[in-house]
Amino acid sequence: MVVSLRKEDALSVRMEKLGVKEEDLRETFVRASGPGGQKVNKTSSCVFLMHIPTGLSVKCQQERSRELNRFLAKRILLDRIERIKKGKASLQRQKIEKIRRQKKKRSKRAKEKVLRLKHIQSEKKTMRSKVVEDV
Secondary structure (H helix, E strand, O other), rough: OOHHHOOOOHHHHHHHHOOHHHHEEEEEEEOOOOOOOOOHHHHEOOOOOOEEOOOOEEEOOOOOOHHHHHHHHHHHHHHHHHHHHHHHHHHHHHHHHHHHHHHHOHHHHHHHHHHHHHHHHHHHHHHHOOOOOOO
């Protein structure tokens, strides 16, 4: 046994939390590439895992064992799915906060500052006007 039962159970609990079912995963085994010589050419220890609903795919050949590569591929895939779900939630939260800030009234001090800056800008513009000479 390569992966402990505790780790397997933790992975299955995490899959449940994210709403990923075992049926949603398509798993294929391919021959690994890279160094390894005859062993790599004979065995299909590389795991290609695809989550059908999201279209995310992972290829894992970090270890020599097919079982360990399967476990690592599932973990990597769950990390990606989690990142996508949290990313969308945070984008939505950012939009809500932006609207809240836009609707919020300015403080008295902020209003005074804006008026002061407008006054300074108008003075600059009047200074730029052409000078009329009397002949």
